[in-house]
Amino acid sequence: MTRLFAALGFGVAALFVLSLFIGPAGLTLGNSLHALFGLSDGPEGLIMQEIRLPRALLAVMVGLSLGMAGAAMQGYLRNPLAEPGLIGVSGAAALGAVLSIQTGLSAMAPLALPLAALAGALTGVLLILALAGPRGTSLTLILAGIAMSSMAAALTSLVLNLSPNPFAANEIVFWMMGSLADRAFVHVWLALPFMVVGWALLTSLGRGLDALTLGEDAAQTMGIRLGRLRLMLILGTASVVGAATAVAGAIGFVGLVVPHLLRGAVGARPSRLIWASALGGAAMVLAADIAVRLILPERDLKLGVLTALVGAPLFLHLVYKTRREMG
Amino acid sequence: MRISRRIACVLALVLSGTGASTGASADGLPKRVVSINACTDQLAMMLAGPGQLVSVTHLAQDPRVSSMTETAKAYPVNHGRAEEVFLLKPDLVLAGRYTQQPTVDMLRGLGIEVIQFDPARSLDDVTALLTQAGAALGRSDRATALIDAFDRQRATLLAALDTSAPRPSAALYFANGYTTGPGTLANDILETAGFSNVAQDAGFPGGGFMPLEVLVMADPAAVITGTRYPGASRAEEVMAHPVIAAVTDGAGKTMTTDADWLCGTPHVLRAAERLQPLRPAQTGDDGNDTR
Numbered sequence: 303m304t305r306l307f308a309a310l311g312f313g314v315a316a317l318f319v320l321s322l323f324i325g326p327a328g329l330t331l332g333n334s335l336h337a338l339f340g341l342s343d344g345p346e347g348l349i350m351q352e353i354r355l356p357r358a359l360l361a362v363m364v365g366l367s368l369g370m371a372g373a374a375m376q377g378y379l380r381n382p383l384a385e386p387g388l389i390g391v392s393g394a395a396a397l398g399a400v401l402s403i404q405t406g407l408s409a410m411a412p413l414a415l416p417l418a419a420l421a422g423a424l425t426g427v428l429l430i431l432a433l434a435g436p437r438g439t440s441l442t443l444i445l446a447g448i449a450m451s452s453m454a455a456a457l458t459s460l461v462l463n464l465s466p467n468p469f470a471a472n473e474i475v476f477w478m479m480g481s482l483a484d485r486a487f488v489h490v491w492l493a494l495p496f497m498v499v500g501w502a503l504l505t506s507l508g509r510g511l512d513a514l515t516l517g518e519d520a521a522q523t524m525g526i527r528l529g530r531l532r533l534m535l536i537l538g539t540a541s542v543v544g545a546a547t548a549v550a551g552a553i554g555f556v557g558l559v560v561p562h563l564l565r566g567a568v569g570a571r572p573s574r575l576i577w578a579s580a581l582g583g584a585a586m587v588l589a590a591d592i593a594v595r596l597i598l599p600e601r602d603l604k605l606g607v608l609t610a611l612v613g614a615p616l617f618l619h620l621v622y623k624t625r626r627e628m629g
Numbered sequence: 630m631r632i633s634r635r636i637a638c639v640l641a642l643v644l645s646g647t648g649a650s651t652g653a654s655a656d657g658l659p660k661r662v663v664s665i666n667a668c669t670d671q672l673a674m675m676l677a678g679p680g681q682l683v684s685v686t687h688l689a690q691d692p693r694v695s696s697m698t699e700t701a702k703a704y705p706v707n708h709g710r711a712e713e714v715f716l717l718k719p720d721l722v723l724a725g726r727y728t729q730q731p732t733v734d735m736l737r738g739l740g741i742e743v744i745q746f747d748p749a750r751s752l753d754d755v756t757a758l759l760t761q762a763g764a765a766l767g768r769s770d771r772a773t774a775l776i777d778a779f780d781r782q783r784a785t786l787l788a789a790l791d792t793s794a795p796r797p798s799a800a801l802y803f804a805n806g807y808t809t810g811p812g813t814l815a816n817d818i819l820e821t822a823g824f825s826n827v828a829q830d831a832g833f834p835g836g837g838f839m840p841l842e843v844l845v846m847a848d849p850a851a852v853i854t855g856t857r858y859p860g861a862s863r864a865e866e867v868m869a870h871p872v873i874a875a876v877t878d879g880a881g882k883t884m885t886t887d888a889d890w891l892c893g894t895p896h897v898l899r900a901a902e903r904l905q906p907l908r909p910a911q912t913g914d915d916g917n918d919t920r
Contacts, residue, residue: 327842345845345876352872353842403861467860469804476863484806484841484867600838 303574306567310581314362317588321358322350324595356487361591362584363490364482364550367497367542369583370576372557374504377511377572378535382562382620383440386543387554387606390450391426395540395547396477397454398422400461404470412488416496420544426450427536427543440624479606480551482591489549496545501580503538507531508573515572553606555613556583562616586612658767659721659742665709665732666725667694668892669746672762673723674700675894676771683717693856696888696896711735721765749893752817755779758893779895783821786901790823797908799824800831800844801886802873803855804864808844809836815853815890818897822904824851845872851882851907882907 323334327349337346338355368386375384386392402408402418433446458477462470510531513521518528546553560582561575568574587605594603662681664673667688674685674697686709688694689701707713711732714722722743724733733743744765749755756776763772801808801815809815810828813836819826827847833839844852854868877883884907889900 325842326840327846345848348845348872348875349842352870352875353845406861409861465860465862467858467862467865469858469862469864470860473863484870486871488871599840 303568306564306578307581310578310585313585314581314588317585317592318358318362321361321588321592322354324592325349325354326595326599352486353484356485356490357482357591358588359490360482360485360493360550361588363493363497364546364553365556365584365587366580367500367546367583368553368556368587369560369579369581370501370504370557371539371542372583373561373572373576373579374507374511374535375539375557376561377507377575378514378532379434379443380515381440381443382565383443383558383617383624385555385558386423386539387552387556388451388558388617389426389430389443389447390452390454391423391430391539391543392547392552392554393451393454393458393478394426394429395419395423395544396552397458397461398425398544399548400458400477404461404465412492416492416545416548419548420496420540422454423544423547424536424540426454427539431532431536440621444621475604476551478552479604479610480547480553481594481602481604482550483602485549493545493549496541500538500540500542500545503534504542505576505580507534507538508576511572511576515570551604551606553587553609555606555609555617556586558620559609559613559616560586562620659719659765661717661719662721662723662766663707663714663717663719664689664723665707665714665729666723666746668725668748668894669723669762670701671695671697671892671894671896672746672758673766674704675775676759676762676766676768678766678768678771681766681768683719684714692888693858694888694891696892696894696899711739715739715741723762723765749814749897750812751814752783752821752897754814755893755895755897759895775895779898782895782898786821786898786905789905796823796825797850798827798847799851799853799904799907800827800839800847800849801853802839802844802868803886804862804868806838806841806844806867807836808833808839810834814893814897815886818890818901819853819904821898821901823908824904841867841870841872845876848876850877851884851904852877853884853886853904856885856887 322338323331329337329346329349333346334350336342337350340347340351372385375386376382398421399415399419402414407418408415429450430446434443455478459474462474465471510521510526513524513526522528561579564578564582565575568578586609590605590608593608594605597603660681661683662673662677663684664670664682665686667686670685670689673682682704684707685701685704687706689704690698690706692698695701707717709729709732714736719741722736722741724743724745726745726747733745736743746758746761749758756779759772759776763769799819801819808828810826810833816826827849828834828836828839831839831843831847852873857865873883884904887900889896
């Protein structure tokens with residue numbers, strides 16, 4: 303177990319460093335290191351500290367958040383298909399973010415952006431849990447998710463199409479697919495407080511989710527208060543997904559792929575899976591963000607394109623497996 | 630095309646009693662001129678004789694696009710639609726080269742003379758456009774006067790430049806990190822103001838989407854960004870990235886483009902003039918020698 307966490311931690315660290323050394327400016331390794339620690343006051347310093355560092359930090363933060371949220375939701379619903387991107391929570395967060403930007407709220411008060419995204423995500427989680435029911439059967443979960451994501455996507459597109467800004471309509475793809483290009487430290491500071499709260503809430507769920515694997519009645523006899531567990535899951539998921547989406551758009555499939563890959567390695571215990579998925583998610587988003595800069599550096603290829611290419615086949619596989627189990 | 634022709638014919642039949650599309654008057658000069666392009670609007674307003682210009686587009690009153698919003702208030706507006714232009718009974722329509730082609734085709738099908746103007750790609754094009762518009766409106770004298778004034782002002786601006794000192798560098802940085810290089814009006818404005826454009830050295834001679842990192846490495850002494858539109862977009866957010874202020878060493882070295890940058894009219898010199906205050910503090914510090 304320790305070995306798994308050490309390997310994941312090392313992977314995240316290595317990808318983080320790699321992410322800092324990749325970019326169109328073509329800096330040498332020595333230059334980049336000097337610049338990163340503020341030893342050069344030339345343009346290299348600006349590039350490392352103001353462009354690449356926030357980008358890599360955001361990739362870690364977004365990855366941690368999405369991996370953790372996926373593992374927690376799957377633990378609570380006891381369903382491997384629950385993932386914030388797929389079931390429309392990210393989409394609802396994007397709608398909230400877009401509304402706050404287009405109404406000018408986020409320009410008046412910077413915190414309005416993550417707060418609005420959080421509100422969107424909260425609505426999304428609440429609706430999903432209400433529609434899917436406490437046990438979260440696959441069919442209702444997926445149907446509710448489809449309804450949520452298409453509704454959120456349609457409304458986001460509508461808002462952006464109605465915007466007086468000629469560029470806004472082109473940004474539907476950013477909000478649907480996510481990107482970390484040209485983010486600044488402003489975005490790190492906007493997202494971090496909400497994410498920290500969310501991480502604290504979600505990681506505290508471990509014991510309750512472990513007990514829940516034995517069934518609701520067993521969990522209750524073990525002293526788990528299900529109502530409280532549910533509330534913390536909702537708030538935790540909403541704050542991490544809201545904050546991540548507000549700064550990076552809706553990135554799907556991270557919370558699906560990572561817990562799926564790691565579930566076996568942690569003995570299917572949600573308490574450990576939450577931590578492992580957090581690290582795995584960070585590694586996945588970092589890797590995807592490195593890949594978009596290597597594959598099509600000029601075109602700002604969206605992160606969600608890559609995660610979907612990896613995640614969608616896996617999703618189909620999971621649906622197929624679920625069908626066999628039910629059938 | 631055939632359908633639009635047919636509609637045009639029907640329109641012509643319906644309205645033939647109103648005496649529309651009369652063509653040029655006896656002396657060969659257009660009497661009722663309508664402009665359906667934001668840039669020809671301004672050329673026409675500068676050149677037309679009293680009563681000659683019947684209508685300009687609604688864009689002429691939009692301060693984001695037009696340098697002549699006050700003058701434009703004297704004219705009825707159109708929205709560049711064939712029907713409304715036809716009802717104005719013009720004998721000459723001024724249009725842009727690359728926009729509104731279906732409208733232009735339809736108007737020509739109705740027998741109205743349409744002259745299309747190329748967008749300006751340099752300051753020399755301004756002279757060409759004034760000449761072309763002057764000839765079209767039969768106002769070549771007025772055009773010559775404007776060209777003379779334009780050339781004089783341009784010479785004054787160029788003479789004011791200190792040719793011995795190296796030119797400070799500047800970058801044009803628009804939404805999505807789009808930059809433009811030689812062969813564009815914006816580049817000429819930049820050079821007339823005494824700057825050299827970093828786009829070429831940075832590997833974007835024809836313009837294109839320049840990554841933020843490349844902009845920082847080019848280390849321009851000044852950055853000129855685009856006007857932001859209402860609402861908001863992530864595309865424009867990059868123009869406000871903190872490194873842009875940092876690379877130009879803080880405030881005062883950045884400026885946004887305005888309506889004067891858009892059209893090939895003598896107003897482009899106003900844009901160049903406004904850029905010049907970005908320069909003096911930079912003499913001796915062209916942004917390259919200190920780093």
